[in-house]
Amino acid sequence: MLISAISVKLGDRLVLREVNVEFVRGLNVILGPNGSGKTTLLRCIIEMFKPQTGKIEVEAGEKSYAPAEYFGAEMSVLDVLLSGDSRREYTPYLELFSLQSFLERNFSSLSTGEKRMVLIAKALAEGDVVLMDEPTSGLDLKNQVKLREVLGTIKHKVIVVSTHDVSFAQAADRVALLKCGRVIAQGEAERVLTEDLLTQLYEVRVRRVHVDGKTLFLT
């Protein structure tokens, strides 16, 4: 997916400024502070907003979106999965997150994390281009790890995830750092996730340490 020089103005605010970013098949992660424009960027891809300038070239195929905010509808989980006239094989993705037994349950009665996982499973099953807005928020540690593993193994879809979770970005094939509507760096995780860039991004001293063969980021 190629995003060329898009600028988006919402009301009076210029939210995205001349954003150039490329996403590949596999896992792409957008990191950035609150209000940097991550959600707006995702919304442009699904054509919810029209950028004032520039264009977005998306791969052919179905798009799907796992939102940050949604209405906890009073219907069964199965009805939620089938909504939008969708008939897909949801079972393998449900099994990945241990949700198979949830089908008959009322969606609004699920916990925050469980609802989120249902929508994540739905997005993964339906889309060739899968967009996720802060999917790890509300997930417990086990499910965060599970999600990271699952997304890391899917190479045939273009998955774009916006998150605050730096360890999530480590599993990505491509990372973009977004600050104040501008891309300050993008590329391979190893090259982009440096102390300097992350400190600049979040305006907090970020340290990169190695423990037990793993790279961790500490503040």
Next chain:
Amino acid sequence: MVVAFIFSSAVTILTTLISTRFPFVPSVTFWLQGQIVVVGWRSDLGLFALTAILVLLGVKQARRIDLVAISDEMSYARGINPNTYRYMWVVLVSLVSGYIVSLVGIVGFVGIIVPHIVRRILGGSTTALVPYSALLGSPLLLLANILSSGIFGTVIPVTAITSLVAAPIIVYVMVRGIADKRY
């Protein structure tokens, strides 16, 4: 509800003006409060056709309506503009409802009571709500009509019965809504 009050006041003003200016015109009030009486079958065909089309459309579009209810973003991803979609439905339902009211008069609250009951029994998915609300609506209205035709010893407008039944339900829903929000 506020809109209903505004229009209701406007109608009251109009009818008062008409009856003072043209006293020989019979009271519009009784016509405004709907009654189900058999006066011939001609209008029934049109009514039935229009309602059937609307219900069938609702059943066909049920899954998409559900998606628009859950998330705007998910709708865009599937190629549905949620705002246009909602607007289309409002216009469609308003037109058909308007036509029905012009033939039958005002019978209130059926649209609130019936889906509420269906939701309690079958859950809130549009795939169940649309067809079953349509199926439940007729017998319920007939029941209200039977009651209104004799329960007070004389014929009263149907909407009086439906409003009476609906009032406690609405109060209950509102109270439960407030209680839930307390947490």
